[in-house]
Amino acid sequence: MARDERGVTPQSEDFSSWYNEVVTKAQLVERGPARGTMVIRPYGYRIWELLQADLDGRIKDTGHENAYFPMLIPESYLKREAEHVEGFAPELAVVTHAGGKELEEPLVLRPTSETVIGEMMAKWVTSYRDLPLLLNQWANVVRWEMRTRLFLRTTEFLWQEGHTAHADEAEAMEETLRMLDVYERVSREMAAIPVVPGEKTPGERFAGAVKTFTVEGMMRDGKALQSGTTHYLGTNFAKAFTIQFSNDAGHLELCHTTSWGMSTRLVGGVIMTHGDDKGLVLPPKLAPHQVVIVPIARGEQAQTVLDAARELATRLKAAGIRVHIDDRPQLSPGFKFNEWEMRGVPMRLEIGPRDLAAGTALLAKRLGNEGKTAIALDTAPETLLTALDDFQAFLLQRATDFRESHTATTETWQEFTTAVATGWARALHCGRPECEDEIKSETAATPRCIPLDGLAEAGVCVRCDAPSAYGKRVLFGRSY
Amino acid sequence: MARDERGVTPQSEDFSSWYNEVVTKAQLVERGPARGTMVIRPYGYRIWELLQADLDGRIKDTGHENAYFPMLIPESYLKREAEHVEGFAPELAVVTHAGGKELEEPLVLRPTSETVIGEMMAKWVTSYRDLPLLLNQWANVVRWEMRTRLFLRTTEFLWQEGHTAHADEAEAMEETLRMLDVYERVSREMAAIPVVPGEKTPGERFAGAVKTFTVEGMMRDGKALQSGTTHYLGTNFAKAFTIQFSNDAGHLELCHTTSWGMSTRLVGGVIMTHGDDKGLVLPPKLAPHQVVIVPIARGEQAQTVLDAARELATRLKAAGIRVHIDDRPQLSPGFKFNEWEMRGVPMRLEIGPRDLAAGTALLAKRLGNEGKTAIALDTAPETLLTALDDFQAFLLQRATDFRESHTATTETWQEFTTAVATGWARALHCGRPECEDEIKSETAATPRCIPLDGLAEAGVCVRCDAPSAYGKRVLFGRSY
Numbered sequence: 001m002a003r004d005e006r007g008v009t010p011q012s013e014d015f016s017s018w019y020n021e022v023v024t025k026a027q028l029v030e031r032g033p034a035r036g037t038m039v040i041r042p043y044g045y046r047i048w049e050l051l052q053a054d055l056d057g058r059i060k061d062t063g064h065e066n067a068y069f070p071m072l073i074p075e076s077y078l079k080r081e082a083e084h085v086e087g088f089a090p091e092l093a094v095v096t097h098a099g100g101k102e103l104e105e106p107l108v109l110r111p112t113s114e115t116v117i118g119e120m121m122a123k124w125v126t127s128y129r130d131l132p133l134l135l136n137q138w139a140n141v142v143r144w145e146m147r148t149r150l151f152l153r154t155t156e157f158l159w160q161e162g163h164t165a166h167a168d169e170a171e172a173m174e175e176t177l178r179m180l181d182v183y184e185r186v187s188r189e190m191a192a193i194p195v196v197p198g199e200k201t202p203g204e205r206f207a208g209a210v211k212t213f214t215v216e217g218m219m220r221d222g223k224a225l226q227s228g229t230t231h232y233l234g235t236n237f238a239k240a241f242t243i244q245f246s247n248d249a250g251h252l253e254l255c256h257t258t259s260w261g262m263s264t265r266l267v268g269g270v271i272m273t274h275g276d277d278k279g280l281v282l283p284p285k286l287a288p289h290q291v292v293i294v295p296i297a298r299g300e301q302a303q304t305v306l307d308a309a310r311e312l313a314t315r316l317k318a319a320g321i322r323v324h325i326d327d328r329p330q331l332s333p334g335f336k337f338n339e340w341e342m343r344g345v346p347m348r349l350e351i352g353p354r355d356l357a358a359g360t361a362l363l364a365k366r367l368g369n370e371g372k373t374a375i376a377l378d379t380a381p382e383t384l385l386t387a388l389d390d391f392q393a394f395l396l397q398r399a400t401d402f403r404e405s406h407t408a409t410t411e412t413w414q415e416f417t418t419a420v421a422t423g424w425a426r427a428l429h430c431g432r433p434e435c436e437d438e439i440k441s442e443t444a445a446t447p448r449c450i451p452l453d454g455l456a457e458a459g460v461c462v463r464c465d466a467p468s469a470y471g472k473r474v475l476f477g478r479s480y
Numbered sequence: 481m482a483r484d485e486r487g488v489t490p491q492s493e494d495f496s497s498w499y500n501e502v503v504t505k506a507q508l509v510e511r512g513p514a515r516g517t518m519v520i521r522p523y524g525y526r527i528w529e530l531l532q533a534d535l536d537g538r539i540k541d542t543g544h545e546n547a548y549f550p551m552l553i554p555e556s557y558l559k560r561e562a563e564h565v566e567g568f569a570p571e572l573a574v575v576t577h578a579g580g581k582e583l584e585e586p587l588v589l590r591p592t593s594e595t596v597i598g599e600m601m602a603k604w605v606t607s608y609r610d611l612p613l614l615l616n617q618w619a620n621v622v623r624w625e626m627r628t629r630l631f632l633r634t635t636e637f638l639w640q641e642g643h644t645a646h647a648d649e650a651e652a653m654e655e656t657l658r659m660l661d662v663y664e665r666v667s668r669e670m671a672a673i674p675v676v677p678g679e680k681t682p683g684e685r686f687a688g689a690v691k692t693f694t695v696e697g698m699m700r701d702g703k704a705l706q707s708g709t710t711h712y713l714g715t716n717f718a719k720a721f722t723i724q725f726s727n728d729a730g731h732l733e734l735c736h737t738t739s740w741g742m743s744t745r746l747v748g749g750v751i752m753t754h755g756d757d758k759g760l761v762l763p764p765k766l767a768p769h770q771v772v773i774v775p776i777a778r779g780e781q782a783q784t785v786l787d788a789a790r791e792l793a794t795r796l797k798a799a800g801i802r803v804h805i806d807d808r809p810q811l812s813p814g815f816k817f818n819e820w821e822m823r824g825v826p827m828r829l830e831i832g833p834r835d836l837a838a839g840t841a842l843l844a845k846r847l848g849n850e851g852k853t854a855i856a857l858d859t860a861p862e863t864l865l866t867a868l869d870d871f872q873a874f875l876l877q878r879a880t881d882f883r884e885s886h887t888a889t890t891e892t893w894q895e896f897t898t899a900v901a902t903g904w905a906r907a908l909h910c911g912r913p914e915c916e917d918e919i920k921s922e923t924a925a926t927p928r929c930i931p932l933d934g935l936a937e938a939g940v941c942v943r944c945d946a947p948s949a950y951g952k953r954v955l956f957g958r959s960y
């Protein structure tokens with residue numbers, strides 16, 4: 001089927017093609033020259049910046065300070081924590097030569113920074129008075145993955161990684177759950193993704209963690225996207241790097257540490273949670289342009305209309321609205337409408353000479369059945385602020401409805417396989433890794449998390465009839 | 481000479497030791513495990529964040545958009561521009577293995593991104609309507625330097641790098657000078673460093689540039705620190721990466737490109753421009769804590785005083801002042817005074833029971849001869865806002881006076897060598913590279929720049945008596 005150059009393959013036809021076409025055509029991102037790398041273009045980077053600014057504020061409000069640690073880590077550091085190196089060794093990129101010479105010890109590009117930060121924490125922490133130590137960094141990391149996909153899994157990606165040290169397990173666990181809550185709120189309030197917070201089963205834990213927690217979002221193909229994770233690391237890294245403190249009785253104790261991260265992957269989550277057959281749909285809080293004004297006039301009226309558009313844009317900006325005027329002379333209004341629709345702009349305003357004479361503009365929303373409605377220019381800032389808030393809330397509700405209608409509480413294997421074919425299944429599970437593997441090989445579904453808000457429940461495994469574990473249901477789904 | 485653990489070697493005794501001790505003891509930065517890398521601690525990173533936020537705003541206000549390009553660059557890319565690879569090849573760090581295998585083509589860690597961005601620009605620019613293309617990225621870069629020094633020259637550092645493409649030389653030159661002006665303003669207005677903007681002589685140009693411009697700051701040892709550079713790249717990279725556009729007559733033309741960067745090095749510049757024998761002196765606009773409140777009370781009055789300090793801090797924060805309360809119970813006021821002095825906090829407020837009863841606090845400024853002065857608590861926010869502005873202006877004036885008194889217009893070789901022993905020399909120069917080399921080997925001074933505001937002047941070279949070049953004086957100095 002031939003398509004308009006700006007059109008995209010429908011989601012229902014091929015979700016994966018839809019995604020690849022949308023991210024490229026909407027000018028969010030494209031492939032970099034080195035295998036699996038991405039170039040984040042201004043329109044995509046702006047989404048990340050908006051998310052970053054919000055998340056950074058929340059990280060600071062919870063008492064953390066930003067710092068920066070070297071990207072180059074001596075290879076030997078990773079080997080100090082046995083599970084950690086086992087998990088990351090296959091994905092490492094290694095610098096063997098520098099300054100024209102072979103290095104005595106190879107340096108790895110950080111896949112995550114527990115090791116180098118652990119080494120520094122050991123120097124900075126001596127007394128209980130130095131605790132808690134609450135650090136965060138914004139950085140790039142490199143993981144040499146087999147299969148890559150723009151935003152979702154790339155050789156290099158951007159993220160924040162928090163690293164904290166505490167005097168005991170209770171405080172470290174409190175931190176781990178506090179940051180999970182931050183991730184849940186950022187996902188919900190900024191990205192309009194109603195993620196499910198929960199704990200990972202042992203097989204899905206971060207390499208070196210005692211407990212791993214996650215927020216899982218449902219994409220429009222029914223799959224799950226792990227959108228942020230927090231880890232209680234126990235004393236594993238404290239032992240490996242000698243992060244210890246003298247307590248108030250003067251005795252040495254090991255610290256309990258945590259780490260937590262959220263990445264550019266969430267931009268992929270935004271695209272796959274809200275997009276439709278016409279392209280992107282951006283939640284207003286993360287939209288580079290919340291409103292695009294298209295002036296429509298020819299000849300001698302063109303300048304008058306453009307001036308009015310600029311005056312309106314100035315007032316919208318003053319109200320805190322991110323607005324863009326599309327004044328490209330060589331393109332038709334219809335072309336512009338299609339383009340901004342495909343690029344997911346929440347609100348479009350059209351202004352022509354007649355609208356101007358009537359003191360109005362035509363408002364078209366990216367989603368909904370209202371069609372175009374005339375709004376008064378006088379009160380446009382307030383009207384649009386409300387409309388943007390409503391649109392943000394609408395997207396969250398729509399995504400919540402979608403998730404609920406694609407999640408089933410399942411008792412039988414038949415119900416389970418039906419549910420995970422198009423969405424998620426809540427099921428009792430025995431907790432055995434071999435049983436998880438069987439489920440995965442038959443259905444492609446994996447345990448996404450044990451939801452924090454799940455009710456106490458016991459019975460038999462949906463797959464093998466062995467007694468259920470965890471004391472509650474596990475959420476299963478296919479994933480990215 | 482034995483020193484207090486928190487004390488530092490006096491600047492006059494050994495500037496280099498002073499610097500290394502200050503950056504570490506003030507908890508700005510320390511060495512990372514891999515050779516030449518640095519760990520930027522929260523107190524140092526906050527300075528960078530404040531600078532970054534301001535500079536990012538200026539970059540956006542001049543029409544640029546942020547984007548992100550991969551750190552891993554195919555080795556072959558660098559070779560496409562002959563001068564560029566010649567300049568950077570000795571400093572490259574190379575990834576040869578990844579994912580457990582040897583790579584077919586090694587990947588270098590970006591030392592700067594002209595090549596990979598050039599490759600992408602070639603895809604994005606087709607018509608004159610796509611120009612100018614105004615991009616910037618915030619990123620880490622890696623240069624394997626022989627001698628490293630924290631903040632000033634490290635294996636990995638943080639920076640922003642702007643990259644733009646234009647239709648002709650005039651526009652590209654205008655951009656190059658516009659961003660030089662931005663760097664000059666940021667240095668002056670935020671860092672209180674009265675930098676001298678000027679053009680680099682051919683021998684000091686960026687590898688691959690047609691013209692390089694710089695802002696040079698004078699440090700308190702009389703040396704020059706190159707604090708930001710902008711480059712007009714002509715069509716060199718456009719040729720190497722085929723960045724071309726069809727003009728309005730439909731003919732293909734090569735773009736004229738620019739690049740410009742400012743880095744964490746400027747944090748080193750702040751330290752060396754304003755610091756003194758007691759340690760750091762931070763300009764208020766970049767100080768993580770502009771005001772530190774030290775509550776002074778024991779026993780039953782301690783809580784009352786602490787409550788008053790918190791109430792004051794709340795009002796100062798509301799006025800936009802970055803304030804910190806040092807309520808560490810185990811440390812004496814005297815210890816705290818010394819520590820915050822060493823860490824460069826512009827203003828300290830002491831509050832005790834008697835001050836509280838009088839409705840005042842004692843204000844001590846980091847520099848100046850006023851001693852401690854009582855200020856009214858009622859009007860503390862306005863008093864401090866004014867005092868901070870004055871302090872910022874005072875630092876700039878002090879640095880300007882220092883620079884002026886350490887810069888001489890020199891006619892003879894004798895005058896020249898005397899001037900560059902303790903500061904800078906304005907001198908006529910023949911422009912011959914061999915003559916620059918001789919000057920460097922005899923005095924360690926190099927041409928820092930040809931100041932933009934220099935008056936037209938001609939004569940003979942201060943060193944070799946050949947006719948002078950450039951039509952104006954060159955600024956010479958020793959540098960970092």
Ligand SMILES: [Zn+2]
Nearest residue numbers: 430435461464
């Ligand atoms: Zn089972």
Ligand SMILES: [Zn+2]
Nearest residue numbers: 910915941944
């Ligand atoms: Zn000469």
